[in-house]
Amino acid sequence: MPIRKERSPWCTNNDQRNVMISPSKGAIDGTIRLTGSKSLTNRALIIAALAEGTSRIEGMLRSDDSYWCIDCLVKLGIKVDIEDESVTIEGCGGAWPIPSGELYVGAAGTVARFLPGALAIGNGAWTIHGSKRMSERPLTPLLNALERLGANVEYPEAGRYLPFTLEAKGLTGGEVGISGSVSSQFISGLALAAPYAKQPVTVQIDGEVVQREYVEMTLEMMNAFGISPQVSDNGQSIIIPTGKYKARSISLEPDVSACCYFWALAALTAGRVRIDGIHAARTRQPDIEFLDVLERMGCSVYRGEDFVEVQGPEKLKGGFTMSMRKFSDQTLTLAAMAPFADAPITLSDAAHIRHHECDRISAICSELRNLGIRIDEHHDGLTVYPGQPLPAAVDTHDDHRMAMSLALIGSKVDGVQIGDPGCVSKTCPDYFERIAALGIQVKY
Numbered sequence: 001m002p003i004r005k006e007r008s009p010w011c012t013n014n015d016q017r018n019v020m021i022s023p024s025k026g027a028i029d030g031t032i033r034l035t036g037s038k039s040l041t042n043r044a045l046i047i048a049a050l051a052e053g054t055s056r057i058e059g060m061l062r063s064d065d066s067y068w069c070i071d072c073l074v075k076l077g078i079k080v081d082i083e084d085e086s087v088t089i090e091g092c093g094g095a096w097p098i099p100s101g102e103l104y105v106g107a108a109g110t111v112a113r114f115l116p117g118a119l120a121i122g123n124g125a126w127t128i129h130g131s132k133r134m135s136e137r138p139l140t141p142l143l144n145a146l147e148r149l150g151a152n153v154e155y156p157e158a159g160r161y162l163p164f165t166l167e168a169k170g171l172t173g174g175e176v177g178i179s180g181s182v183s184s185q186f187i188s189g190l191a192l193a194a195p196y197a198k199q200p201v202t203v204q205i206d207g208e209v210v211q212r213e214y215v216e217m218t219l220e221m222m223n224a225f226g227i228s229p230q231v232s233d234n235g236q237s238i239i240i241p242t243g244k245y246k247a248r249s250i251s252l253e254p255d256v257s258a259c260c261y262f263w264a265l266a267a268l269t270a271g272r273v274r275i276d277g278i279h280a281a282r283t284r285q286p287d288i289e290f291l292d293v294l295e296r297m298g299c300s301v302y303r304g305e306d307f308v309e310v311q312g313p314e315k316l317k318g319g320f321t322m323s324m325r326k327f328s329d330q331t332l333t334l335a336a337m338a339p340f341a342d343a344p345i346t347l348s349d350a351a352h353i354r355h356h357e358c359d360r361i362s363a364i365c366s367e368l369r370n371l372g373i374r375i376d377e378h379h380d381g382l383t384v385y386p387g388q389p390l391p392a393a394v395d396t397h398d399d400h401r402m403a404m405s406l407a408l409i410g411s412k413v414d415g416v417q418i419g420d421p422g423c424v425s426k427t428c429p430d431y432f433e434r435i436a437a438l439g440i441q442v443k444y
Contacts, residue, residue, distance in 0.1 A: 005131065006064065006068075006106040006107040006130075006131035006134075007064060007106075007422060007425060008063075008068060008071075008106065008425065009067065010062050010063065010064060010066075010425065011064055011422055012422070012425060012429050012430065012433075013421045013422040013424075013432065013444070014422035014425070015422075016420075016421050016422060017419065017420070018393065018417050018418060018420070018421065018444075019417070019418050019421040019432055019442060019443065020410075020415060020416070020417050020418075020441075020442070020443040020444075021409075021410025021411070021415075021416045021417075021418060021435075021440060021441070021442060022410055022413075022414045022415055022416075022441040022443070023269075023410070023411055023412060023413070023414060023440070023441065024269065024411070024439030024440050025439070025441070026439055027269075027270075027271055027272075027439070028265060028266060028269045028271025028272070028273065028438050028440075029271055029272045029273075030273055030437070030439075031273075031274040031275075031276065031307075032273070032275055032276070032437075032438075033254065033275065033276040033277050034254040034255055034259055034262075034275060034277070034428075035059060035060070035062065035085055035254065035255065036058075036059035036060055036061045036085070036252030036253065036254060036255060037061065037252055037253060037254065037255040037256065037257075037285060038061050038063060038065055038066065038110070038257070038258075038427045039110065039214060039217060039255075039257075040217065040221065040252045040253070040285075041057070041061045041063075041065075041069075041252060042065060042066060042069045042108070042110040042114060043110075043114070043188070043192070043217065043218055043221045044057050044060075044221060044250055044252065045060075045069050045070060045073065045087070045089065046069065046073070046114050046115065046118055046192060047192065047221060047222065047225050048089040048091055048225070048245075048247065049076070049078045049089055049091055049092060049118075050091060050092065050094055050118060050121075050192075050196070050244075051089075051091035051093070051225055051226075051244065051245035051246055051247045051248075052091055052093040052244050052245070052246055052247060053090075053091055053246060053247030054088060054089065054090050054247050055088070055089050055091060055225075055247040055248055055249065055250070056086065056087070056088050056089075056249040056250075057086065057087045057088075057089070057249075057250055057251075057252065058085070058086050058249070058251040058252065059085055059086075059251050059252035059253070059254075060082075060085050060087045060252065061085075061252075061427070062085060062429065063425060063426060063427050063428065063429055064106055064107065064108070064425045064426045064427075064429075065106070065107075065110060065111065065427065067106075068104065068105050068106040068108050068111055069105075069108060069110070069111045069115075070082070070087070071104070072103045072104070072105065072111060072115060073089070075098065075101055075102075075103055076092075076097065076098050076101075076103075076119075077098035078091075078092060078097070091245070093244055094121055094122070094196045094244055095122060096119070096122050096124065099122060099123060099124030099168075100124040100125045100126060101126060101127075102126070102127045102128075103115070103126055103127070103128050103129070104128075104129045104130065105128060105129070105162070106130060106131055107130065107133055107134045107357065107398075107426060108130075108134070108426075109134065109137060109185060109356075110185060112128070112130055112134055112137070112139065112162060113139070113142055113183065113185035113186060113188065113189040114185070114188065114189045114192055115189075116128065116139075116142060116143065116151075116153075116166055116189060117142070117146060117171075117189045117190050117192055117193030117194075118192060118193050119168050120146050120149070120150070120151040120166060120168045120170075120171055121168065121170060121171055121193050121196035121197070122168045122170070123168055123169060123170065124167075124168050125165060125166065125167045125168065126165065126166050126168070127163060127164070127165045127166075128163060128164060128165075128166065129162060129163045130162040130163070133357055133358070133398065134162055135161055135162040135163065137161070137356075138160075138182050138355060139161060139162065139164075141178050141179045141180075141182065141186040142178070142185075142186040142189050142190060143160055143164070144160075144178075145176050145178045145186070145190050146166075146171075146190070149171040149172050149173070149174070149176055149197065150169055150170060150171050150172045151166055151167065151168060151169065151171070152166070152167040152169070153165070153167075154167070170197075170198060171194070171196065171197035171198065171201070172197060172198055172199065173194075173197035173198050173199025173201050173242070174199055174201065175201075175202040175204060176190070176202070176203060176204065177203075177204040177205075178190055178203060178204070178205060178206065179205075179206045179207060180205055180206075180207070180208070180212070180215070181206075181207050181208055181209070181210060181352075182210065182352055182355060183210060183352065183355075184209055184210050184211045184214040184215050185214070187203065187205060187209065187215050187218075187238075188214060188215055188217075188218035191203060191215070191218055191219065191222065191229065191238060191240060192218060194229075194240035195222070195240060195242055195244065195245065196242070196244070197242060198242070199242065200239060200240060200241050201239075201240045202237060202238070202239050202240075203239075203240065204236065204237055205235070205236045205237070205238070209235075210325070210352050211286055211325070211326060211327075211328065212235065213284060213285070213286035214286065216284055217284045217285070219231065219238070220284060222240075222245070224248065224250060225245040225246060225247075225248060226243070226244075226245055226246035226248075227240070227241065227243055227245055228241070229241075253277060253278065253279075253283060253285075254275065255285075255427065255428070256278065256283060256285035256287045256288050256290075257285070257287045257329045257330070257427070258404075258428045258431075259275045259287075259308070260287055260290045260329075260330050260333055261333060261404045261405070261408065261428075261431070261435075262275060262434070262435075262438070263275070263290070263291070263294060263299075263308070263310040264290075264294075264333050264336075264337055264408055265408060265411055265435065265438065265440070266299070266310040266311065267294050267297060267299045267310060267313075267316060267337065268312060268316070268337060268340060268408060269411050269412070270312045270313060270314055271311075271312055271438075272310070272311045272312075273309070273310055273438070274302075274307055274308070274309035274310075275307060275308055275309075276306060277306060277307070278306070278307060278308045279305060279306060280303040280308050281303065286326045286327045287327045287330055288327075289326055289327045290327055290330045290333070290334075291303070291308065291310070293322060293330075293334065294310055296317065296320060297316045297318070297341065298312075298315070298316055299313060300313075315341075316337065316340050316341040316342065317341060317343070318338060318341030318342055318343035318345045318386065319341075319342070319343030319344065319345075320346075321345075321346040321348060322334065322345070322346070322348070323348055323349040324347050324348065324350040324381065325349040325350070328349075328350045328352065328353050329353075329401060331347050331350045331353055331360065331361075331364075331381070332360055332364050332401050332402060332405035333401075333404075334347055335347060335364045335368065335375075335382060336364075336368075336405040336408045336409050337408065338384035338385075339368070339371075339373045339384060339385070339386060339387050339388070339389055339409075340386070340412060341386055343386065344383055344384065344385045344386065345383070345384050346381065346382070346383040346384075347381040347382055347383075347384075348378065348380055349380055349381065350380055350381050351379055351380035351381075356399070356401075357398065357399035357400065357401070357402075357426075358397035358398065358399045358402065360399065360401070360402070361378075361380075361381065361382060362377065363397045363399065363402055364382065364402065365377040365382055367395060367402070367406060368389075370394060370395075371389040371390055371392050371394065371409065371413075371416075372387065372388070372389055372390040372392075373385070373387045373389055374387060388413075389409050389413045389416070390413070391413055391414060391415035391416060391417075392416065392417070393417035393419060394406050394416065394417065394418060394419065395419050396418060396419050396421075396423050398420060398423050399423060400423050400424045400426040400427050400428070402423075403420070403421060403423050403424050403431075404428065406418055407432070407435065407440075410440065411435075411440055421444075
């Protein structure tokens with residue numbers, strides 16, 4: 001199997017064509033701790049690189065996305081020292097040491113959306129490339145906003161996608177409108193760079209924002225590094241003052257999106273999984289709402305001061321419709337669980353996930369049908385009916401969330417074959433090793 005260019009040296013299982021998943025021979029019962037949030041990791045890395053002074057980030061997620069973020073920062077002249085899950089970054093104070101060149105962002109949406117604004121604050125020209133799928137994902141709202149603030153963007157191919165060359169001349173500041181209806185990352189990418197504009201920036205958000213909580217995570221991280229944006233009462237306007245980020249030491253909480261697969265494993269198997277390092281009431285990560293759905297499905301959920309534990313029921317409950325607007329990354333997780341519920345489950349308000357690593361709605365419908373499950377596809381979601389999945393080989397569509405979700409079915413069905421297991425390195429490189437440690441049979 002050829003090694004994919006977007007896979008980083010931190011990827012494991014990149015040489016494996018498939019992995020076979022089968023149920024555990026005993027009860028699932030374990031306590032684990034996962035590494036830091038992907039979303040928080042790349043926000044912290046870029047802000048620390050722009051800051052004055054030296055920052056230390058503990059709990060960094062060693063995944064493909066964070067690798068490509070660090071690789072870009074190093075090519076920009078930033079000194080980065082990595083030790084296990086800790087990283088020390090010497091900030092540039094907003095003046096990139098290397099002003100021009102080429103950067104590769106892999107399949108990392110956060111890097112592709114966060115880095116252009118950070119580059120636009122300086123003077124120079126950078127050509128940005130990405131994976132085949134990343135080159136198909138939208139960037140227009142962000143790049144239009146940066147051009148209105150003074151950047152020049154040139155596209156060698158038709159459409160406002162990667163690759164492109166950004167000629168930076170500094171950001172002027174002032175008021176700029178931007179849409180968040182396709183991805184909140186456009187707003188975050190603009191906000192991260194805004195303190196280095198010549199004048200304060202007022203971001204006017206046009207219409208509804210997909211997963212607004214991720215914008216709030218960005219603003220909270222900016223505040224941690226010394227810049228305090230002001231948000232209007234209706235959340236549609238953000239005023240960002242001029243200034244420079246100040247270096248600091250920070251510890252990142254575990255990735256809640258990744259945690260959900262392990263809580264789902266407990267739910268499916270009537271098992272118990274406790275994850276340390278999570279305070280459910282304090283986290284800004286929106287996927288924590290997945291716990292409410294697990295309770296609705298009959299699970300017992302214990303939210304401690306520094307942990308969350310899930311105990312699965314003998315039979316999962318269905319018979320409901322769930323809006324996935326706030327935590328759409330778990331649409332595939334719930335779709336994989338739904339066949340084992342006692343009634344159909346409808347997932348809605350997730351049309352934007354058709355533009356992620358793959359068309360996730362179409363892909364999960366196709367693969368569940370391949371497993372013999374009845375499923376109705378909607379423009380913004382799907383309805384899954386109860387049924388017993390059949391052993392089969394499934395296509396992950398080079399999507400980490402497809403792979404991790406479909407593997408959950410193997411916890412109940414003997415012989416589910418997951419293609420291209422290395423794709424999980426985008427956010428959770430050791431996923432298969434972790435579920436094997438909990439008792440799931442994993443055979444390469």
